[in-house]
Amino acid sequence: MGKEKKEHFEILLKACLHVMYRVALRLTRNNEDAQDLVSDATVLAWKNFSKLHDTRKFKPWILKIVTNTYISQYRRKKMNPDPIILGNKSNEDEEFSLFDVLSAPFLLWNNNPEKIFLDSLLRQDISRAIDELPDEYRLVITLCELESLPYQEVAKTLNLPIGTVRSRLHRGKSRLQKKLWYYAKAKGFLKPSFARAAEGKGV
Amino acid sequence: MKILSCSEAVSRMFEFLEGIVTPEQKKELDNHVEECRHCCDRFEFEQLFKEKLVAVASQDKAPEKLVKRVGKLLKELF
Numbered sequence: 001m002g003k004e005k006k007e008h009f010e011i012l013l014k015a016c017l018h019v020m021y022r023v024a025l026r027l028t029r030n031n032e033d034a035q036d037l038v039s040d041a042t043v044l045a046w047k048n049f050s051k052l053h054d055t056r057k058f059k060p061w062i063l064k065i066v067t068n069t070y071i072s073q074y075r076r077k078k079m080n081p082d083p084i085i086l087g088n089k090s091n092e093d094e095e096f097s098l099f100d101v102l103s104a105p106f107l108l109w110n111n112n113p114e115k116i117f118l119d120s121l122l123r124q125d126i127s128r129a130i131d132e133l134p135d136e137y138r139l140v141i142t143l144c145e146l147e148s149l150p151y152q153e154v155a156k157t158l159n160l161p162i163g164t165v166r167s168r169l170h171r172g173k174s175r176l177q178k179k180l181w182y183y184a185k186a187k188g189f190l191k192p193s194f195a196r197a198a199e200g201k202g203v
Numbered sequence: 204m205k206i207l208s209c210s211e212a213v214s215r216m217f218e219f220l221e222g223i224v225t226p227e228q229k230k231e232l233d234n235h236v237e238e239c240r241h242c243c244d245r246f247e248f249e250q251l252f253k254e255k256l257v258a259v260a261s262q263d264k265a266p267e268k269l270v271k272r273v274g275k276l277l278k279e280l281f
Contacts, residue, residue, distance in 0.1 A: 006277075006281045009277075010277055013273070013277070014273075017265045017269070017270065017273060018263075018264050018265050020265070021263065021264070021265035021266075021269060022260060022261070022263045025263055026260070031266070035266070035268070035269045035272065038265070038269060038273065039269075039272060039273065039276055042273055042276055042277070042280075043276070043280065046277075046280045097245075098248070098252070099244070099245045099248045099249065102248075103241070103244060103245070103248075114244070114247075114248040114251070115248075115251065118248075118251055118252060118255050121255065123259050123262065126255070126256060126259045126260075127259065127260075130256075130260075142260075144221070145253065145256060145257070146256060146257060146260040146261075147260075148222075148257075150222075151221070151223070166221070169221070170217065176256075177252070
């Protein structure tokens with residue numbers, strides 16, 4: 001390939017390096033594996049760069065390569081198997097809404113409990129909650145929710161119908177909220193009276 | 204224009220956050236949350252929750268080690 005093409009590839013790739021790493025980190029859940037995944041995806045992307053006709057679509061294209069490389073190579077190795085699920089596994093897919101447990105009428109004296117709860121969540125709590133999601137949910141949450149890729153792109157990347165992507169996103173977010181609720185209780189973010197009252201709602 | 208129930212409004216707010224509602228569907232949602240305090244609060248919460256997730260996730264940057272590694276790799280590939 002010509003010098004111009006190489007320079008173009010380099011500019012596009014470097015502009016996407018942070019997002020590639022972020023996605024790789026969410027998929028592999030490990031810094032070293034994430035860096036290896038980005039390197040492997042870079043090699044594959046360069047090999048196939050001539051097939052990308054519209055370079056404005058470089059970002060979804062490269063993220064598709066990162067995701068597919070993860071699925072075909074890293075996931076098979078099972079280096080970081082899905083962790084044990086917190087809570088009762090049998091009801092893991094039950095609909096859960098943080099808002100519902102935080103907005104109980106008897107808590108109205110508390111000034112905006114939803115916002116207080118969100119403010120109290122730490123970066124590591126949210127990262128851990130995402131990392132603990134099974135692959136099927138973590139993949140769609142990473143691509144759709146965190147990186148705002150269109151459903152069509154995610155559906156094509158994962159070779160799934162759009163409806164499946166949407167339902168996984170919905171269930172994944174529900175699980176995520178449930179995990180954050182457990183963390184908040186376990187770490188004592190919530191006043192005992194607050195947590196007990198919400199428990200009374202069947203959480 | 205359709206008048207939404209609370210459960211329809213909740214579904215619609217998720218669709219809005221996913222970026223797949225038409226202007227008319229958004230207007231139906233707006234009409235509902237203007238009248239319903241509970242759904243209005245929920246809509247605000249779900250938006251804040253998404254913003255929090257995105258803000259946390261976007262803090263991760265490629266380490267300097269990786270930036271150098273990729274730079275070296277590109278030289279080898281070219």
